[in-house]
Amino acid sequence: MEPIFEQFVRDLTGGFQIPFWAPMLVSLGLVLAFIALNAMFMIWLERKICGRIQRRLGPMLTGPKAWARFSMWTGGWFQTPCDSVKLLLKEDIVPAQVDRFGFMLAPVLIFMAALAVYVPLPISSTAHGQPSPIVVAVADLDIGLLYVVAITTLTILAILTAGWASNNKYSLLGGMRAGVQILSYEIPMLFALMGPMVLAGSLSLGDLVLVQHAGLFGVPFLGWFLVPSFLGAVVYLICAVAETNRPPFDMPEAEQELVAGFSTEYTAMRFAMFYLAEFSNTFVVCMIFTAVFLGGWTLPGFVPPGSLNLGFFHLPYFDLLAGMAIFFAKAYAVVLLLMWIRWTFPRLRPDHLMTFGWKFLLPLSFLNLLICTVLAAVQQIYFGGNPG
Amino acid sequence: MIFDPNPVAFWLLAAMVTGCALAVIRAHKLYHAGLALVGTLFGVAGLYGLLQVWFLAGVQVLVYVGAIVILLLFAIMLTHHMMTPNLKTLSTQPWTAAAMCLMLLAVLLGGILSSTWQTAPDTTVYPTWTSQSGFQVAEAIPSVKALGFRLLDPFTLPFEMVSVLILVAMIAALAVARKPPTPEDPAEGCEEVVP
Numbered sequence: 001m002e003p004i005f006e007q008f009v010r011d012l013t014g015g016f017q018i019p020f021w022a023p024m025l026v027s028l029g030l031v032l033a034f035i036a037l038n039a040m041f042m043i044w045l046e047r048k049i050c051g052r053i054q055r056r057l058g059p060m061l062t063g064p065k066a067w068a069r070f071s072m073w074t075g076g077w078f079q080t081p082c083d084s085v086k087l088l089l090k091e092d093i094v095p096a097q098v099d100r101f102g103f104m105l106a107p108v109l110i111f112m113a114a115l116a117v118y119v120p121l122p123i124s125s126t127a128h129g130q131p132s133p134i135v136v137a138v139a140d141l142d143i144g145l146l147y148v149v150a151i152t153t154l155t156i157l158a159i160l161t162a163g164w165a166s167n168n169k170y171s172l173l174g175g176m177r178a179g180v181q182i183l184s185y186e187i188p189m190l191f192a193l194m195g196p197m198v199l200a201g202s203l204s205l206g207d208l209v210l211v212q213h214a215g216l217f218g219v220p221f222l223g224w225f226l227v228p229s230f231l232g233a234v235v236y237l238i239c240a241v242a243e244t245n246r247p248p249f250d251m252p253e254a255e256q257e258l259v260a261g262f263s264t265e266y267t268a269m270r271f272a273m274f275y276l277a278e279f280s281n282t283f284v285v286c287m288i289f290t291a292v293f294l295g296g297w298t299l300p301g302f303v304p305p306g307s308l309n310l311g312f313f314h315l316p317y318f319d320l321l322a323g324m325a326i327f328f329a330k331a332y333a334v335v336l337l338l339m340w341i342r343w344t345f346p347r348l349r350p351d352h353l354m355t356f357g358w359k360f361l362l363p364l365s366f367l368n369l370l371i372c373t374v375l376a377a378v379q380q381i382y383f384g385g386n387p388g
Numbered sequence: 389m390i391f392d393p394n395p396v397a398f399w400l401l402a403a404m405v406t407g408c409a410l411a412v413i414r415a416h417k418l419y420h421a422g423l424a425l426v427g428t429l430f431g432v433a434g435l436y437g438l439l440q441v442w443f444l445a446g447v448q449v450l451v452y453v454g455a456i457v458i459l460l461l462f463a464i465m466l467t468h469h470m471m472t473p474n475l476k477t478l479s480t481q482p483w484t485a486a487a488m489c490l491m492l493l494a495v496l497l498g499g500i501l502s503s504t505w506q507t508a509p510d511t512t513v514y515p516t517w518t519s520q521s522g523f524q525v526a527e528a529i530p531s532v533k534a535l536g537f538r539l540l541d542p543f544t545l546p547f548e549m550v551s552v553l554i555l556v557a558m559i560a561a562l563a564v565a566r567k568p569p570t571p572e573d574p575a576e577g578c579e580e581v582v583p
Contacts, residue, residue, distance in 0.1 A: 099419070105423070142442055143443050146447070147446050150449040150454060153449070156458055160458065160461050160462075183455075186454070202532075
């Protein structure tokens with residue numbers, strides 16, 4: 001973020017040197033705005049797709065009537081903004097018997113985790129194809145993947161705290177179920193991500209994308225880690241659904257058994273924070289899947305020019321914008337897949353979930369790591385330019 | 389004068405670690421003690437970050453906060469003290485405890501004062517790979533890569549021995565915790581839980 005932001009400001013103002021804290025503040029604002037707007041859009045999309053799968057129209061009434069008459073996909077655009085305003089204006093209730101400290105801490109903690117996880121996610125790059133492309137991320141950390149997994153564990157902490165502090169049996173059971181579920185599925189997820197790590201020889205998400213663009217065995221089309229690490233991609237996607245508590249893995253808030261699980265006692269802003277964090281996390285796992293398995297902001301054999309000159313119109317930063325467009329197109333394709341899964345599969349039973357995670361996904365992720373290690377060794381021995 | 393944020397960050401983190409550690413032993417609810425422990429461990433991770441060993445900081449959060457404290461909290465939830473409001477937190481034998489603490493402090497201080505601290509980064513040069521130009525010589529920074537080479541090159545044997553040690557500890561814990569099967573009920577202690 002920093003070098004690009006600095007360059008942008010310098011280009012715009014003619015040599016103004018920004019203070020060192022400016023990039024941090026700007027990235028924080030951008031990520032916050034992105035989380036809120038993107039979650040609103042995703043909630044609308046989720047309801048529309050749910051409607052389509054269940055042969056309904058979804059929200060149609062809030063918004064311009066002319067748009068709604070046009071097609072189901074143009075109706076009800078203002079539904080989620082209105083819902084958000086309603087949530088913000090509702091009375092904030094802290095029940096008398098709850099543990100106040102834990103009750104107030106949990107939503108903050110879960111939102112902190114949802115916010116912090118955006119730091120190493122790369123969405124584009126400039127100077128692509130040159131010796132040192134600058135990756136667009138808040139900070140392309142050396143330990144990117146490890147950081148993401150470590151921050152995710154804060155979510156478990158927040159959910160457990162919410163369940164315990166609510167002082168309510170449904171909340172406690174929901175919190176415990178969520179904690180056990182996320183903890184169990186984190187292990188196969190980590191091993192599924194280790195395949196690409198071995199292939200790329202790096203933990204940085206930016207490096208992972210660049211290595212994928214360079215290709216495996218000298219073939220750029222083999223480059224996306226979806227191909228050599230296919231098992232890992234499947235395991236990661238299943239674990240990602242379980243990690244975000246989405247159906248078919250939504251036992252933590254199985255309505256007929258647990259009311260609303262750990263969020264039973266929460267209303268207004270605090271509930272909105274849980275909801276926002278859930279949708280933000282869903283998009284984050286899709287972004288990670290895109291960066292790790294789908295080649296991030298790159299397409300095989302495509303290097304966008306630094307700026308586009310259309311004769312009458314000169315577009316600077318074209319490579320950056322094209323990369324972003326490619327990245328978000330891919331990420332939203334994964335989001336659509338997750339939504340499709342959500343509305344077509346029935347909910348699992350908790351013990352089936354545990355058996356599936358520990359006895360099936362974990363060995364499968366080990367197998368994936370083995371395959372990736374062999375491929376990385378072959379690449380190192382026969383094709384030089386060893387990844388790692 | 390250029391403002392150096394490192395000392396400020398160090399003292400803030402140190403205050404966080406000590407404050408949270410005090411809260412762990414003085415909290416009146418067990419769960420709050422667990423949450424304070426998270427604060428301590430995060431502070432330590434922050435100190436690692438200040439020393440620019442990011443990998444260690446990440447592993448600290450992943451292993452201690454993500455696994456050990458979560459397991460601790462689960463264990464707390466299973467005790468009958470889960471919602472007890474006023475736990476007794478002071479020791480009944482303050483003088484013995486003080487003596488033990490002083491002894492521990494002496495041992496730690498002795499270790500800290502007698503050690504020669506290597507403050508220079510690991511300057512060994514390791515080969516690295518970039519997507520454009522193949523092999524290159526890495527910058528001499530203490531990176532994940534350097535750590536990996538260190539662990540698997542000169543320190544392979546101790547590394548593997550530690551994993552064996554952990555395995556032994558795990559099996560030993562199982563052997564201690566499990567009830568021996570009795571003649572009346574051979575499946576005692578390892579029956580399948582049917583939900």
